[in-house]
Amino acid sequence: MTSTSMTKTSRPVTALIAAAGKGTRLGAPVPKAFVTLRGKTLLERSIQAMINSAVVDDIIVLVSPDMEAYARELLTKRGLFDAEIPIRLVHGGGERADSIWQGLQALHDDRVVLIHDAARALTPPGMIARVAREVLSGSDAVIPVVPVADTIKQVSGAVVVDTPDRARLRAVQTPQGFDSAALKAVNAEYFAGDFDFVPTDDASLMEWAGKEVVTVQGDPMAFKVTTPMDMILAQVITDDAEPTIFEVPSE
Numbered sequence: 001m002t003s004t005s006m007t008k009t010s011r012p013v014t015a016l017i018a019a020a021g022k023g024t025r026l027g028a029p030v031p032k033a034f035v036t037l038r039g040k041t042l043l044e045r046s047i048q049a050m051i052n053s054a055v056v057d058d059i060i061v062l063v064s065p066d067m068e069a070y071a072r073e074l075l076t077k078r079g080l081f082d083a084e085i086p087i088r089l090v091h092g093g094g095e096r097a098d099s100i101w102q103g104l105q106a107l108h109d110d111r112v113v114l115i116h117d118a119a120r121a122l123t124p125p126g127m128i129a130r131v132a133r134e135v136l137s138g139s140d141a142v143i144p145v146v147p148v149a150d151t152i153k154q155v156s157g158a159v160v161v162d163t164p165d166r167a168r169l170r171a172v173q174t175p176q177g178f179d180s181a182a183l184k185a186v187n188a189e190y191f192a193g194d195f196d197f198v199p200t201d202d203a204s205l206m207e208w209a210g211k212e213v214v215t216v217q218g219d220p221m222a223f224k225v226t227t228p229m230d231m232i233l234a235q236v237i238t239d240d241a242e243p244t245i246f247e248v249p250s251e
Contacts, residue, residue, distance in 0.1 A: 012057040012111045013132050015050045015175065016103040019043050019071070019118040020064040020092025031067060032225065033118035034074070038238045042225060043071070044078055045121035051083055053128035056114065058085055060106060062092035062099045097199055101191060104184045112136055113183060115202050116175035122234060123222040128175055130216050135177040141206040142177040144218035145170035170215065173222040176202050182211065 019033035033043040040048075043061065050056045063071045068089055075081055090106050092099030100115055107113065112135045114128065127144055134142040148169040154162040183202065186209040190199070199205045203213045225234050 010136050012109075013055050013114060013136075014107060014111055014180070015056045015059045015114045015116060015128075016100060017043065017046050017050070017059060017061050017116050017118050018092065018096055018099055019046075020062050020067075020099045021096060021119075031064070033063075034067070034070065035225075035231070037121060037225075037231070037234055040078075041074065042121040043118045044074070044080065046116060046118045046123070047075075047080055047083075047087065049121075049123050049125050049128060050114070050116070051085060053125040053132070055129045055132040056085060059087045060090050060103050061087065061118075062103050063089055065091050097205075100202060101187050104180065104187055107180050107184070111180045112177060113180040114175040114177050117224060119225045120174055120222050121225060122237060123173070123175070124219050127173075127217075127219045127222060131175055131177040134214060134216050135179060139177075139214045140179045140182045140211050141203055141213040143201075143203045143213060143215055144173045144175070144222065145215045146173065146218040146220065147171075171218075172201060172203065173218045173224075174201075178202065178206070182206070186211065 019031070021033070022031050033046075034041050037045065047059060047061070050059055061071065061075075068091065071089055075087065081087055088106075090103050093102055103115075104113065112132055114132060116123070116128075131142050131144055148166055148171055151166060152164055152169060153160045154164065183206065186205050189209065190197075190205055197208055199208065206213055221237070223230065223233070225231055
């Protein structure tokens, strides 16, 4: 089934949602993607955001083999396998890069691929569409970014060696969008070799291969739920209660 999106007249768009990690820093008894936030798991929220973006044609969820049955039961119970776009489960690897490579190998034709972390469960659908449209317009690699608020220091041990210009720095979010053929080729080259380089995200692999990476505007809501403090913030944001209004005291 094809979504009612602009992809009907262009290349299809597949979302790979990384949900195979353990997420130990969150301290939850289940892998992070399956932690519940206001009655819905982070994975469910990420899937729904992809559906709501109206640019995604199908979704691949990358899960660890020992969580496949759990994930299948969850998504079946929530009716997500009956959603307007197809969803399938693919086994991820030990590391995130291994998981993404497994997902890319499950793609059999040229398309746009959006790679997303399930932990960025509150990502606005509009931001997802923005990334996809930039790839559909011809870019091989697209990442959403937001300005860096803090001063960043480069250190050696405990000693500061440099202070990069904050105006030139950006924090990177997901989903990151790619031409699938280009990303698969770069991954194949990386995994076939013996490199000391360890990619920190999918775009860094494209940079390593000399590919141009284009930025689009990110969104503060696309923050990653990594620590208990992040979960508290996500709970406050998704609280259905009326917001507290603070009045400015009169002089």
